[in-house]
Amino acid sequence: MSIWSAGRYEAVAQRIAPISVRLIETVDRLRPLDGAVVADLACGTGNAALAAVAAGAQVTGVDLTPELLAIAADKAGGDAVQWVAADAAATGLPDAAFDAVVSNMGIIFVEPVSQVAEIARLLRPGGFFGFSTWVRDTDNPFYNPIIDVLGTPPVTQYSPDQWGEPDIVTTRLTDDFDEIFIEHGKHAWQFGSVQDAVVFVTDESPMHVDLFTRSDEETRVRLTEAFTAAFERYATADGVTFEASYAVVAARRR
Numbered sequence: 001m002s003i004w005s006a007g008r009y010e011a012v013a014q015r016i017a018p019i020s021v022r023l024i025e026t027v028d029r030l031r032p033l034d035g036a037v038v039a040d041l042a043c044g045t046g047n048a049a050l051a052a053v054a055a056g057a058q059v060t061g062v063d064l065t066p067e068l069l070a071i072a073a074d075k076a077g078g079d080a081v082q083w084v085a086a087d088a089a090a091t092g093l094p095d096a097a098f099d100a101v102v103s104n105m106g107i108i109f110v111e112p113v114s115q116v117a118e119i120a121r122l123l124r125p126g127g128f129f130g131f132s133t134w135v136r137d138t139d140n141p142f143y144n145p146i147i148d149v150l151g152t153p154p155v156t157q158y159s160p161d162q163w164g165e166p167d168i169v170t171t172r173l174t175d176d177f178d179e180i181f182i183e184h185g186k187h188a189w190q191f192g193s194v195q196d197a198v199v200f201v202t203d204e205s206p207m208h209v210d211l212f213t214r215s216d217e218e219t220r221v222r223l224t225e226a227f228t229a230a231f232e233r234y235a236t237a238d239g240v241t242f243e244a245s246y247a248v249v250a251a252r253r254r
Helices: 009-030 047-054 066-076 112-122 144-150 160-164 166-173 194-204 206-214 217-232
Strands: 037-041 058-063 081-085 098-104 123-134 177-191 239-253
Touching (some): 009 066, 009 098, 009 123, 009 177, 009 194, 047 066, 144 217, 160 239, 194 206
Parallel strands (some): 037 058, 098 123
């Protein structure tokens, strides 16, 4: 069982669906997707894949978690997308078979060297790789409470938000890609109440649910209190709203 089957990933997917639309619009502008063959890697429940279908593409969606692909297939209906259960960095798909490879907040969680090599293998020369990534914010109510309770995590070789740093993106892609485009945006997270926001992290968001599951009771209580305090800073009479920085990156395969 993968971490992404914890909680309810679709609750996350629904909230970040607007980013997948922007991602597909960006790729479509650079390489029209009508009639194109597209792979959506780490596709989750398929938002980017379905947006690409709507743009006229023939799409294969790849994800490591069968439970998420089952939800994606229900959303798609029929055979609009070919769904493949596989590692995004070892898909088993044919060489140079795709005009575009996309990922909405997916491949950023995969070891980058093997992931970039796999994407380069899948793309035809001149094809485009497009993905979205979170960009590190100083105040992040989804992350700062974890640091407050557990301390700064040990330095690791890679982390998802490294993909939001232009120098790192360029270094990782420069051997196989050129014409690198980076567009920045702000994504609004909105909840009906502080309690709704707390439930999102305790019961729905897979990465948070996994953290709570691995913690002892005392730590879970402290984390819940820290998240509650963080969300309360953004509370108004209308609920909880805060923004998170993200980027859409696209690059052309040499």
